[in-house]
Amino acid sequence: MAKIKHTSAYDVIDHVVTSGKNKKIMHLASEEEVFDGEFLKINNQELINFGTCGYLGLEKHPHILAKSHELLDRYGSHFSISRAFVKAPYLEELESLISKIFDNHPVVIYPSTSVTHQSVLGTIIQPSDLIILDQQVHYSVQYPCQFAKLQGTMVKMIRHNSMEMLEDFIKRGYNQYDKIWYMADGVYSMYGDLPHKKELLYLLEKYPKFHLYFDDAHGVGWTGTNGCGSVFEYFKHSERVVLISTLAKGFGSIGGIAIFNDTEMYRKVDIYGGILSYTHPLSPANVGAAIGSAEILLSEKGQVYQEELKDLMEYLNTKLEDLNLTNTSSNETPIYFIGGGSVKITHNLIQRVMADGLYVNTATYPVVPNDKSGLRFTLTRHNTKEHIDQLVSSIGKNFHLAVDEENEDLEKIYKTFKIPFKGESTIKRVDLAKVFVYSYTSIDEIDVQLWDNLFKDNGSYSHNGLRCIEEIFSNNEKVEENWGFHYLIIKDENNEVIVATFFTSGLYKDDLLALENISMQIEKQREQDPYYLCSKTLAMGSLFTEGNHLFINEKHPLVNEALSEFFIEVEKLKKATDSTVVILRDFQSDFKYIEYFENEGFAKISMPNVNIIPIQNWNTNEEFLEQIPSKNNKRNIQRYVFKYEDQFDVTFKSTINDKEAEHYYDLFQNVKRDNHAVNYFKYPTKITKTLSKYEDWEFMDIKLKGGDEAICCVWSFRGDKHYSPLIMGLNYEYVESMNLYKQAIFQLVKRANYLNKEKVFLGYSADYEKQKYGANTVPLYAFIKLDDTFNTELIESMSNVKKG
Incomplete structure (x- = not known):
């Protein structure tokens, strides 16, 4: 009954990447006929390459190419046989050389790093283990951990590099699990920062059950x-450390590497390794290249190449320090991140830098928070100091031009990335002679006619409707039952409204739209910690309203200026309410300003569909059925609704007594307890009694014929032209035996018809059921901005958890 469409992480990523692709800064195609590592040809433009990860620039080294050709000539294009039967002869030579690089530790070579993680984790992790993921550990590590959950392995996540949180998890799980694994990157790929090696070594020595997986x-x-590498020498003496790496970056080849400190662990992986036994080996050409690379690294040339790269890094670090930009990277790695803040700044900056002939990467949500996007680039031996001068000059110039063009506050960007600001604020406010902003904290401060002309036909938030909602969600004991109300109206100099909306601020469950099984897991933890995974949230509309909450006068010549002011006011409200999440919601697919919202750092996400029934007046049940086009739906209504209709007493009440108010609330709680499809805190117990004070609200009461107690109730708002049933309460004893839910839906439609309304807002969930009565199911979207993605990443990681 409560099935809804949940937002998908893949859909969000698809939309973000598609936006970058449309701006020609992501999903680009390289066009050069010959690749030398120094340049990329994109859109017929030759760009200096600051975007690939061949750090030592070995891809076309003569020795590597010679070894690749040698093995290709000796063994052909491929050795097509499973390792479980016969190991390719050339792999022994490569594994021996790689082992020398890692102080003669045993190694296994794989076709790719992703396959390596799937194989090793699938072999060494047991159901009795605990996995603790660093928030920013690479996706190729997180993905196989989802499968580990299916065998019963517990998987948790900590904030990036939070050693305090890590030790707390170790302590709490120490007597419960056989092994505790912390999974982290040796160098984090987005910001180029490093793990806390000293602290991890301390924890390794302190807790014998603690293991590291890098x-x-x-x-x-x-x-x-x-x-x-960056971590091996630090941890090579502990048997409780596993190191995974790649041949595809610093080696200038392709393939994955697993390095073991524990020989028995190595033996288990080598003898079977799960997916390893069913995977073809690297081709002779690739292995030849890797052998050539390993020989270089084991020679004096390897150290020379490392020193040459580090000289370039020192040169670049000095140049960036002189610029005092929002550089958040470690100066110990060749990965750099320049924070742009909002997407509009980042996209603008990257387009400008690429126009100057330099290729760089784009870092946006969900890899980083919405308002912490930025320009990412890498340094390799293909680059020269002249290239670096060009890059630094371009970024230094274009960073400020992008901020200026996008009308952004430069100081705010520096504060976002916690970097000292030494300049002057650059924001250019909209000409206040043209656009006027009015903000209020109560609907009583706003003229009734002005507000109702904008919103009275959109849901339960007419002027009087909001007076009721303000009374319900104010002066309550529990923090989650109190909301702040914030009204925003933007007008021109002639007092014409251009933009208007209202917000509520309060405590939200971060799993509001998560899958039900995830919310159920979280609710178990909330039995001990009621506010676990909850955030202060500023939301357009409220958790007691649905519909179009944002009025935009699209034809007004100052609509863009008004929207600019709107986002400035949203940011002010966010700070004033100490919110870490902002949600702008209930937009349909034809919304014109999607790109505008995304440029302000908001990510588009799917919401549950909404169901709206247009009312075509009818007098009898037979006339109603004639409006239903589907024969199956007609039969369904006749069989499950009309057949039982005479067994119920259905009444509608505008006012209710205390006993009824308490009983209706209890019926609602029945539904709330069993339904986590949209997960929110329960409403204040005074809600039913308060609703009965306002003439716009009424209660549908369904009793068994001749019965004394309601078995179903629905709380509905009556607008001038619409009917909006908002909350349903049920006695589940009768839902199946008497088809009570189906009966309730029909009675609501019947009531709207009786009241001569034009449409019924039937809300979220049960789309298929509501469509039987003529509902149009409308997809909705929201825009969300997060200060920190940890909670959402943690919730996303809770899928595929074994129930127990």
Whole structure:
């Protein structure tokens, strides 16, 4: 009954990447006929390459190419047989060389790093283990952990590099699990920062059950003795450490590497390794290239190449320091991140830098929070100091031009990335002689006719409707039952409204729209910690309203200026309410300003569909059925609704007594307890009694014929032209036996018809059921901005958890 459409992380990513693709800064195609690593040809423009990860620039090294050709000539294009039967002869030579790089530790070579993680984790992790993921550990590590959950392994997540949180999880799980694994990157791929190695070594020595699993894909090759990477030498003496890396970055080849400190763990992976036994080996050409690369790294040339790269890094670090930009990267790695803040700044900056002939990467949500997007680039030996001068000059110039053109506050960007600001604020406010902003904290401060002309036909938030809602969600004991109300109206100099809306601020459950099984997991934790995974949220509309909450006069010549002011006011409200989440909601697919909202740092997400029934006047049940086009739906209504209709007493009440108010609330709680499809805090117990004080609200009461107690109630708002049933309460004993839910839906439609309304807002959930009565199901979207993505990433990681 409560089935709804949930937002999909993949849909969000699809939309974000598609937006970047349309702006020609993501999903680009390289057009060069010959690749030398120094340049990329994109859209017929030759760009200096600051975007690839071949840090030592070995891709076309003569020795590597010679070894690749040698093995290709000797063994052909492929050795097509499973490792479980016969191991390719050339792999022994490569694994022996790679082992030398890692102080003669045993290694296994894979076709890719992703396959490596799937194989190793699938082999060494047991149901009795605990996995603790760093928030920013690479996706190729997180993905196989989803499968580990299916076997019963507990998987948790900590905030990025939070050693305090990590030790707390270790302590709490120490007597419960056989092994506790912390999974992290040796060099984090987005910001180029590093794990806390000293603290991790301390925890490793302190807790014998504690194990480390590193993905050092971005560290191996360009640093460490013989290219062993950023973490190996620190942890090579502990048998409780596993290191995974790649041949595809610092090595200038392709493939994955697993390095083991524990020989028994190595033996288990080598003898079977799960997916390893069913995967073809690297091709001879790729192995030849990797052998050539390993030979270079084991020679003096390897150290020379490392020193050359580090010289370039020092040069670049000095140049960036002189610029005092929003550089959040570690100066110890060749990965750099310049924070732009909102997407509009980042996209503008990247387009400008690329126009100057330099290729750089785009970092946006969900990899980073909405308002913490930025320009990411990498440094390789293909680059020269002249290239660096060009890059730094371009970023330094265009960073300020992008901020200026997008009318953004420069100081705000620096504060976002916690970097000291030394300049002057650059924001250019809209000419206040043209656009006027009015803000209020109560609907009583706003003229009734002005507000109702904008919103009275959109849901339960007419002027009087909001007076009721303000009374319900004020002066309550529990923090989650109290909302702040914020009204915003933007007019021109002639007092004509251009933009108007209202917001509520309060405590939201972060799993509001999560899958039900995830919310059920979280609710178990909330039995001990009631506000677990909850955030202060500023939301357009409220959790007691639905419909179009934002009025925009699209034809007004100052609509863009008004929207600019709107977002400035939203940011002010966010700060004033100490909110970490902002939600702008209930937009349909034809909304004109999607790109405008995204440029302000909001990500588009799917909401549950809404169902609206247009009322065509009818007098009898037979006439109603004639309006239903589907024969199956007609039969369904006759069989499950009309057949039982005479067994109920249905009444509608504008006022109710205390006993009824309490009983209606209890019926609502029945539904609330069993339904986590939209997960929110329960409403104040005074809600039913308060609603009965306002003439716009009424209660549908359904009793068994001749019965004394309601078995169903619905709380509905009566607008001038619409009917809006908002809350349903049920006695579940009769839902199946008497088809009570179906009966309630029909009676609501019947009531709207009796009241001569033009439409019924039937709300979220049960789309298929409501469509039987003529409902049009309308997809809705929201726009969300998060200060921190940790809670959403943690919730996303809770899928595929074994129930128990």
